[in-house]
Amino acid sequence: PKKIKLSEPEHKKVIISSNNSNFHNKPKISIQEQRRKLPVFDKRNKLLELIKRHKTLIILGETGSGKTTQIPQYINSARLQENGIIAVTQPRRVAAISVALRVAQEYGQGMSVGDVVGYTVRFEDVTSKKTKIKYLTDGMLLREAMFDRLLMEYTVVILDEAHERTIHTDVLFGIVKKAQRIREERNLASLKIIIMSATMDVDHFSRYFNNCQAVYLEGRTYPVNVFYTVKPHDDYQASCVATFFKIHKEAPPKLLAKDPDVQGPPIKVCTLYAAQPGTQQMTVFQPSQPNTRKVVISTNIAETSVTITGIKYVIDSGMVKARSFHPATGLELLKVQRISQEQAWQRTGRAGRDSEGYCYRIYTRSQFELMKKTSIPEIQRANLNTVALQLLALGIHGLHFDFMDKPPKEAILAAFEQLKLLGAVENMDSNNLSPLGRKMAKFPLDPRFSKILLSAQQFGCLEETLTVIALLSSESILLSPPSKRDQAQNVRQKFCSAYGDHITLLNIYREFNNVGQNNRRLWCHEHFINMRNILHAREVRNQLEDICKKCDISISSCGSQMDQLRKCLLTGLFTNVAELHRDRHYITLDRRQVVQIHPSSSLYGQQPHFVLFTEVVQTSKCYLRSLTTVESDWLYEIAPEYLKIRNIRFNKDS
Numbered sequence: 001p002k003k004i005k006l007s008e009p010e011h012k013k014v015i016i017s018s019n020n021s022n023f024h025n026k027p028k029i030s031i032q033e034q035r036r037k038l039p040v041f042d043k044r045n046k047l048l049e050l051i052k053r054h055k056t057l058i059i060l061g062e063t064g065s066g067k068t069t070q071i072p073q074y075i076n077s078a079r080l081q082e083n084g085i086i087a088v089t090q091p092r093r094v095a096a097i098s099v100a101l102r103v104a105q106e107y108g109q110g111m112s113v114g115d116v117v118g119y120t121v122r123f124e125d126v127t128s129k130k131t132k133i134k135y136l137t138d139g140m141l142l143r144e145a146m147f148d149r150l151l152m153e154y155t156v157v158i159l160d161e162a163h164e165r166t167i168h169t170d171v172l173f174g175i176v177k178k179a180q181r182i183r184e185e186r187n188l189a190s191l192k193i194i195i196m197s198a199t200m201d202v203d204h205f206s207r208y209f210n211n212c213q214a215v216y217l218e219g220r221t222y223p224v225n226v227f228y229t230v231k232p233h234d235d236y237q238a239s240c241v242a243t244f245f246k247i248h249k250e251a252p253p254k255l256l257a258k259d260p261d262v263q264g265p266p267i268k269v270c271t272l273y274a275a276q277p278g279t280q281q282m283t284v285f286q287p288s289q290p291n292t293r294k295v296v297i298s299t300n301i302a303e304t305s306v307t308i309t310g311i312k313y314v315i316d317s318g319m320v321k322a323r324s325f326h327p328a329t330g331l332e333l334l335k336v337q338r339i340s341q342e343q344a345w346q347r348t349g350r351a352g353r354d355s356e357g358y359c360y361r362i363y364t365r366s367q368f369e370l371m372k373k374t375s376i377p378e379i380q381r382a383n384l385n386t387v388a389l390q391l392l393a394l395g396i397h398g399l400h401f402d403f404m405d406k407p408p409k410e411a412i413l414a415a416f417e418q419l420k421l422l423g424a425v426e427n428m429d430s431n432n433l434s435p436l437g438r439k440m441a442k443f444p445l446d447p448r449f450s451k452i453l454l455s456a457q458q459f460g461c462l463e464e465t466l467t468v469i470a471l472l473s474s475e476s477i478l479l480s481p482p483s484k485r486d487q488a489q490n491v492r493q494k495f496c497s498a499y500g501d502h503i504t505l506l507n508i509y510r511e512f513n514n515v516g517q518n519n520r521r522l523w524c525h526e527h528f529i530n531m532r533n534i535l536h537a538r539e540v541r542n543q544l545e546d547i548c549k550k551c552d553i554s555i556s557s558c559g560s561q562m563d564q565l566r567k568c569l570l571t572g573l574f575t576n577v578a579e580l581h582r583d584r585h586y587i588t589l590d591r592r593q594v595v596q597i598h599p600s601s602s603l604y605g606q607q608p609h610f611v612l613f614t615e616v617v618q619t620s621k622c623y624l625r626s627l628t629t630v631e632s633d634w635l636y637e638i639a640p641e642y643l644k645i646r647n648i649r650f651n652k653d654s
């Protein structure tokens, strides 16, 4: 039987689509017919009437009922937005892009994306003067609010996927609520707010938006049979794969011709996750060959953001990879953790869209009962540095912001302390950004990264810094296919720097730039470099360079003087330094957390005394990834105040 790899840590959920009648046994239906078949279609007039009548409206509906793709089009064809633009936010970049492409296609009339329907995500703007419906990430709308707090370009703002409660959406709740009020007070064009979501605790939302009206779109759903495992399984990946083969062999193939040599019909495997190249993402929507069973391996994107038709079986690992911040250790981690019951039900629901379905939960019923009822909003578990800076750029102190659910006070204060150490604010209690802080807010980056760019002038290394920050802000350029890992490492050995991963990346980028246009593809192939991602990083670099120019930082290069670059990195990341202890493990200077160098780092196996890190991953242990070696003397030079406040002493000195 064919093998399925589940080695990508992000792949936590398997959805199996029975390759059913949709594609092969019924004549292909036109895109307009598909639109008319969606559950929202019948409610169109009623919905438009409600949208017209209420300045704020909550719309709830099952995933796949047509909220995201249809409602903005209904508003546009009724011209409810009048002279403004309709903004529709998505927590994820992939969702914003794929939905915009789909809606542009539905819109037809020879329109391509960027005309009437467009999208804006970080580092990519596909809109024009003609754009009436603009899909954008919640992060982008927040960034736009920094330039215009009243969001005057828009007359309708739809905050979609509100149940996900990302930090950006949570902050936007407060921003749009205030913009709506102020526009009303000043007799400016009014702002309509629509909150859209999968089913959720609607009272909580309604209360926050001054007891606004909510509507529930009843979708057509079919019963889903839920199964639990009898005993707990630690290795959820292996269990998912085993479950898949069990279903594949035993579940009714349904109209599929049995091939006597294969147990079950042929399989087509698709993946869907945020870091994936766009063209690959689109393959999940394509019908597969007749008599083939389609398997979609996906992260929580498929929970509610993106709908795939024809899904009959869902395998739910019960896990999700989520970001969490530990004020006690000062570390922000990407960590695989249990989902909430609410998420489990969303996953289950993916199986009941077209017909009766089945959901296999790779956990026991009592494990399910121990799960949290609802997920904790990100704002209550993440690092708030970026948000605190953005709010200050809007003239608001995080402690006084009208949050739907307040983040812990300590997390807000920790963010302010970080901003103060970076030199972005004058003092902890004021709403005033320093001139440096105002420049920092111009970059669509973590404040620590913007600080690094803004320090580059002083160290004469803007060229190098731009490259490193652009690479850190894009998806990884390094390919390491498990079967060829050693080969990849060997061929890239020549780029490895004794100073660590950031400079190794810089070496690769420099070399890539020296390769002639015609040889690039071959060069990338030979060196296991993801060409798409490195080209994307180059675009990101150009945009960051533009912002630097606007901030009057002149272009400079440190050539081979890597100390300059290493010091420059330290100006933003001095709170991310770990020191070697007893030649064995590392301890972070900031909160004395025990950590290790990740095996993927070019410093693995070496034991530099001090390392600066940009990423922490926790599996069985806490690992640092993406490192540069630094000197303790530099910390005295660059962050003396920090060493004093935290009373930091080095092991080396004792």
Ligand code: ADP
Pocket: 038, 061, 062, 063, 064, 065, 066, 067, 068, 069, 070, 098, 099, 102, 285, 304, 305, 306, 307, 308, 309
């Ligand atoms: P909701 O927002 O209520 O979850 P959507 O508007 O995203 O629903 O999706 C409605 C329907 O549109 C889906 O059931 C699916 O059939 C179709 N659809 C959405 N995106 C795509 C796409 N990229 N390709 C093909 N069909 C799509």
Ligand code: MG
Pocket: 064, 067, 068, 069, 160, 304, 305
């Ligand atoms: Mg949707």
